[in-house]
Amino acid sequence: MTLALETIGLTKSFAALRASDAVSLQIEERESHALIGPNGAGKTTLIGQLTGEIIPDSGRVHLFGTDVTQWSVPRRALHGLGRSFQITQLCMSFTALDNVALAIQATQGHSFRFLADASKDKKLNDPARDVLARVGLADRATIEAQYLSHGERRQLELACALALGPRILVLDEPMAGMGPQESARMIEILQALRGEITILLVEHDMDAVFALADRISVLVNGTLIATDRPAAIRANEQVRAAYLGTEAH
Amino acid sequence: MQLLIEQLLNGLQLSLTLFLLAAGLTLVFGIMGVINLAHGSLYMLGAYAGASVAAKLGNPWMALPSALLASALVGIVMEYLIVRPLYARDHLAQVLATFGLILFFNGFIAWAVGRPPIMMDTPAALSGFIEILPGLPYPTYRLAVMGAGVCVALGLWYIIARTRLGMLIRAGSDKRDMVEALGVNIAVLFTLVFGLGALLAGLAGVMVAPIRSVQVGMGEQVLITTFVVIVVGGIGSIRGAFIGSLLIGMCDTLGRAYAPILLKLWLSGSIADGFGAALASIMIYLVMAIVLIVKPRGLFPVGG
Amino acid sequence: MGLNRSTLLAFLLIAALIAVPFAAPYIGGNYIITQATRVVIFGIVALSLDLLIGRSNLVSFGHAAYFGLGGYVVAIASFHLANDIPLLGWAGSNEALVVWPLAMLVSGLAALVVGALCLRTSGVYFIMITLAFAQMIYFIFVALKFYGGDDGLSMRSRNLFAGERITNATTFYWICLGALALCLLVQWRLIVSRFGRVLSGGAANERRMAAMGYSIYAYRLVAFVIAGMMAGLAGALYANLNRFASPDMMSWLLSGEFMVMVIMGGVASLFGPIIGAAVFLLVETSLSGATEHWQIFFGPFVLLIALYAPRGVWGLVRGGGK
């Protein structure tokens, strides 16, 4: 069994607060794994340590068998880690197409090209259009990101991550703030990816989590309290007490 | 040995002057997120207000209150009229606007007072020398300046560490909402802090007025040195401003005194003088470069 | 509509720049040519600075240093040749096709070293540090008494251009205009290229760019060096215009004025910075002609631009926008 992602005793404190407390998580290749936990549990902090934005106080991160703990964010991205942010991070003055084309360009490794017009570059635009079509934004390609709706921006975030051709996709609440229709669409898109690439999904929407996850991990106060199949997690008393019970919709 | 002690004292004095400026600048940046190039102008205004009032009244003691009053007043008006709209703007707009202010103040002083440097008398009581070691006289005024600098530094530390205003200042930098929830009018707090920074700059200006010549443009050179201090110390940190001031003040003073002498050990006289002068004047920037390589966010980085 | 108006403005600018030598005999002769040459040279600097400020969101407050370095390279090369003092075995040179590229090289190298340090930081640190290092370079030249120190260094004559003497102000103007055209062309291609996209992506959202695998530092450093080289070329031209280089060419004041030009004209626009340079010099010369204390009026003018017209002339003409 190869692991797509493995963390060993990841610990991170902010002043007196332990946002990650010896988190050891294992995600298999092509697994669809959900990470849930109440607000402030430390999910985003954990993701930050996986992607390299946050340096852990101690512990290690392995990506496809390689120790990447010391790696920079861009290096991990090029190693196959695509991500979306909880708070949308896009180039707002770029069109949807150009946002995705930037991601495509990153995979082609030819960015020190100084003369040719990139906006007319078929090698960038054609694959970018394909990705936009996959997330359902084909007809919004020429709109600047700042004029897209919230839901569309979330889709564009996903497109930027997908365009990297990642081996693992790390998504921080991709459905936050979406209407039911947009959520359904997002679930559909992720369903299509399921089994094709590894997915780590942070999400509060339990319907989405149970629809998409092969396994679920529960994080409370920086500690992983359970990792199991959805059915087992549903039945887990500790989880119910710590999380589902308090956060039931 | 005597030279060394004298240079150390001179270095300390420069450090304290720099600290007065750096403290205000770093507070204003740390709390309000504004980069204020016109901070050097407030220093210049303090010096000019002090020197001209002292000359008019024939009483050098009047220099101090008039400098403090003038700089604080100008600072407060400046905050209210010009800096306030800049809080929400990017650094580029802040730099440009306060650059415009520098031009204005320099033009204004040149018009009102004239371009030739003016001198300020030392109060008679402070104009002598004190023998600090047997055979080593040192100007009384410089000692007084140092004493005042140390007192202000301690006072500032007390305000920030121990008072309610200080608590608000410390909180204000990253927790605007919290401060407002405490029922404090953040606009007033900002004006106060800006006024305090202006006051300190004016104080620094009037204190060096009898030692250096008072002239248009005096603020900018010291402003850039203050930037070096802040970058070395870490922006927003008063402790960083203090340590940075000491480091840069000492480096600059000792560098100017000793770089040519040291170079003479390796190079012939005239070449050593030439290079020595160049080396001495860029010493502080080299220190900054080294700090940047080792700790890009300064010696005492604030936050994350 | 908006697009048409800005295209029109660009055409007007180009037409005006080309018309200057033809109109000059009727409107002030060599004085006008000299002023127009300054506009063109400062236009090159402003253009290069906009690559940093407008395109990369890097507020460099030390651009005059590279401008001044370029000027000094030319003046020093000519000094060594004229006085028959070899510089490390090199006799010096007065040939533009040698010393102008050399000026670009030296400025580019300085930008490489300074940029490598400054770009480790961002935001307000970057502003302060670029300013500080420019001041350092300034002080080095003030202390270099051998090359005139404070007083600067005069050139006996302008550089030869491919062996020909440039005696005529108009000829020199055409050369400068050619240099500007070249820089415009380079900058335009740079901006639309893959490289330029990464730069503006980094300006728009650094976190997103990192997450997509871009190490933005390297791109910014290259931009910093290119901007430094262009400023160096402009400095070489300026030293030729005045037959003189001095530390004033590196002063923080000039760095600030370059920024004013960029913003006054319009950040992140190809022609805006050149218009900015023109407007700046126009306002400066007319104000300073009217009163010795022109800064009293110019300061508030700059302030008002910062507060109320951050998109500059270009932004006003194009209309709308934020």
Ligand SMILES: Nc1ncnc2c1ncn2[C@@H]1O[C@H](COP(=O)(O)OP(=O)(O)OP(=O)(O)O)[C@@H](O)[C@H]1O
């Ligand atoms: N940079 C920081 N400095 C200080 N505290 C932080 C920082 N980032 C996060 N925290 C704190 O760490 C804890 C975990 O935050 P985190 O954002 O990881 O939670 P989360 O599980 O993603 O929550 P949510 O569901 O609301 O997104 C919170 O209490 C938060 O306030």
Ligand SMILES: [Mg+2]
């Ligand atoms: Mg979160």
